[in-house]
Amino acid sequence: MNRFTIATATSYDDASAIVKSDRFALPILKAGGMDVVDHLKEGLWEPDALVDVLRAEGGAAAPIQEHREAGRSSIRLSALTTLDEIATSTLIQARCPALAQSAGSAATPQVRNVATAAGNLLQRPRCWYYRSKDFDCLKKGGDRCYAVQGLNRYHAIFGDGPCHIVHPSNLAPALMVAGGVAHLTGGDRDSIPIAKLYHTPDRGVRDEHNLKPGEVVTAITLNAAPNSGFYAIKEKQSFDWPLVMAAVALELDGTRIANARVCAGAVAPVPWMLPAVGQALRDVSIDDDAGLKAACARATQGAAPMSDNAYKLKLLPVAIRRAVLKAAGKEVE
Amino acid sequence: MPETPARAITAPDDADTQSHTPTHMPTTNRPINMGKTVADQASRLDGIAKVTGRAMYARDYYMDNSLFVAFIRCPVGVGRMVSADEDAARATPGVVEVTIDRREGTYAGQPVGRIAAESKTALRRAMRALNARWDAGECKTEIEHVMMPPPETSEAAQRALAGADHVLEAVYSTPVQTHSPLETHGAVVDHRGDRAIVYSSTQGVQAAADGLEDALALKRSQYEVRCEYIGGGFGSKLNGAGREGIAAGEVSRAHGRPASCFTDRDEDHLDTGNRPSSRTSVRVGFNNDGTIVGGHIHSWGGVGVARGGGGVDCPSGHYNLGQMQAGNESVQLNAGAPRPFRAPGWPQGKFAEELMVDEIAAICGADPLAIRLRMETSEARKEMYQLGAKLIDWNSRTANGSGRGVTKRGLGMGGTSWRRFPARAEAEVVIHRDGSVVAKTGTQDIGTGMRTVAGVLCAEHLGVPLDHVDVAIGRSTLPIGPGSGGSMTSHNVAPAMIAAAEDAKAKLLDALADTLGEPARDLDLVDGRILQRGEPVMDFAQACAKLPREQITGRGEFSRNGGAQQHLGEGTSDGVQFVDLSVDTETGVIKVNRVIAIQACGRVVCRKTAESQIIGGVIQGLSYALFEHKMLDRNTGSMVNANLEQYKILGTDDTPLIEPVLWTKGQTGVRSLGEPPTIPTAGATACALLNAIGAPVRHLPLTPDKVLDAIEEAQP
């Protein structure tokens, strides 16, 4: 690890100002620090300053709140709300269970206690070629994606490359189906929908998101999605990222699915919306297992697995079906 | 670990209740020597020091004015260093030494030179300034890339195959497992010109000292190796002082300053040994009733750049396999060499063998328990299988793959054994006039509980409570003790320590007899009290105060042919394990519910540490079965998961209820326990998986992708 300064930001605007000033050559925003410190330890980043946003709201993060307006309800989290606070919030559990479940199944209790919502959305991929200093891959300015000819069991089954990471965030798919929006300061816009937060590698392989330098996330809002669910399939139950995950938001008419939004995670370089599955789920009864299976089987249309990860094609429809059942309040395996 | 209420298992009616001691956690085990030993409830002597952080591990020694040493390493499987800026590295502030010994490498992680500097930061900067550039060549990373076909099958084996009702042909494989101790490999050396102290993370303080004369340029009498505590060993720290220790020694001597050389986590995965990968190819003939008549088993071990060490214990000798031809070859690859790893060769072999037996049972429609009872070569294991079957409720087992519903349950079993390897051990028991007692032997405690075992044996055979005894181990200057490998520490130290304690006791009673003017044969020391013709006359402290000199030293020694043979006793290290698991057949995810581990280890010296050893063995075995896998990039030969995130190890949520059962029938002498409990776990797990899903997964680790493929194949 190199020497660096810790600059404590007193507000999000202050954080943005420090990043944009010429005080430091390579300032990096730090919230919980889980992913930032990983990068420092591996020698992937050598910032001269960490701009700490943990005190940007004066100490404690603003509480999770619900706003109701014209019959619509929206929920607001601080950028600094921790995964544990999201998972255990009775408001989120009731108004957007998919989000609470996604936070609760991420990582470990220790990580959830410090990891923040904004940090989770902006964490970098776990690709072992990216994370290892021995491989000068595309993401680090090199000339190839080592996963293509190499080992890729945890890599993407969707997307045209040239880089085949999967986006690791648990929260992102849940926020995608709940109309999540990231609120910003420091740039020329106030917010960006989560649906527009990420870009595919062909639009820039060095980063995954569309924030400009100096843009800082201040809060996240989402629509209430009381019939929503999240399911992650994990190889290992402690201390690991999922193999495949799915978030689903339903509108139910009795047992009939009137509308469904489906987003998969850990299958593509960005959270992967599956509109065809949403479409196919329409009018299926949540008690019609064969119907659900047929609809969820559509998830793998257009997938192009790599040499070692075709198994994800089997997992993805299962994760979606189980997320649907959870969204409908049913018990799953 | 799952919370379970402490409930006693009632012993099966027909079993000898003295022959086994079932346990639930929190444990209620009752070894046969219950009530006769000071150790029924004894806790690890150093437990508090460890959990409070008071225990100092070698890695914890940050000495004033210390230098730090790191190796320059080849980053690829086959590499040539085409450039390196040694001047820039030397010019980095704080750097005191940069040497490059060679400019090619044949495995990722191979040391080719080293840098010494005044801080770890300076080291890292120097590595960066060195900017070594490597050309990568073509490399071999898998056994299949290199292996030759098996030799011809002998005529006898061919005849057996031809006469059999069925023949099973299968290939089983296991990946490289790294030791992954929490404390990585290395040492801190404090060289003071004419003497030195070496703080080494080692499984053998004596062997570590043996390898350091040249590096330190000192006589053996001038330095001491210390290892009071060690953060995990598992076999990879049996290599004397190791290259890290030698490097720290040379640097400390050259600069007259302390020097610390420890591997980082990635280096630890790459270059400090491993359990080699294996491939076992079987062609085995058997009759309709499941009787195996013979065939041909050939195995390969992927030993990286080592010449040998790829043994696979299949056949294990546990089963009568008829006319079986067997062979093994070590296969060279561009990868780090193996080192001994908790029962070298055995978990690999037992994975193949136990699954093979269950596949044969499946083809014959036979009960895997019945088939084992027929083939088993050990009477003790036969009895253990029968007890284990009751404890796991084997009768509730359903036919392979027959479970309804998405989640299917499976049961499996496997056996283990271990030999007794004799080694030299010397011990001293010193009684001081103030009533304090020290038990000394130059072995070390690698987490097994050796310190506690030494203390218990001393206390018991001297006749004083355990808290009277201080144990001195972990220093090369103490009387010779065995290295902690081959499960041979306790059983070699035990006879020596018992003899030393008895010698000390005899000397104490003699001295007391003189003072009292009574015959020594009328005196005894029991539970800290002096008895005269069976009546208490004074306590131990009062007796010691009467000693004519400051201390009495009792001595004991044990070796293959001499000394203390009378304390050997009887016993074996046989065992069996049963695994109960559930498989989510839609996701392929396995959840292990429960493991019963029946294990003999001779006389149980300390119940808690014995059980802990068994539980640890099972955890390591399950981790091997389900997760562990050193993965080398097939193009560059670099390891892709050289950390403890992507190199997956069993975690809390993956750990089932593990019930150690100490088998005490016929066990009177101390026997091996370190290695046997990790041997059968992966095989038993694979058998349970076959039972659950109706198809074998023949390649470790048992990950969801392979489980789903097997389920698909099993479908008609």
Ligand SMILES: Cc1cc2nc3c(=O)[nH]c(=O)nc-3n(C[C@H](O)[C@H](O)[C@H](O)COP(=O)(O)OP(=O)(O)OC[C@H]3O[C@@H](n4cnc5c(N)ncnc54)[C@H](O)[C@@H]3O)c2cc1C
């Ligand atoms: C063992 C382990 C298992 C894990 N498993 C999972 C899992 O299953 N699912 C999952 O989703 N995650 C998992 N994680 C990742 C963890 O959830 C993330 O690392 C964490 O959420 C990051 O949050 P943080 O606050 O620590 O972010 P930091 O590390 O502080 O920051 C992460 C990134 O976000 C940027 N950033 C932070 N805050 C802001 C802001 N307000 N505005 C703009 N940029 C910002 C930083 O510059 C940095 O690039 C796991 C982590 C570990 C260690």
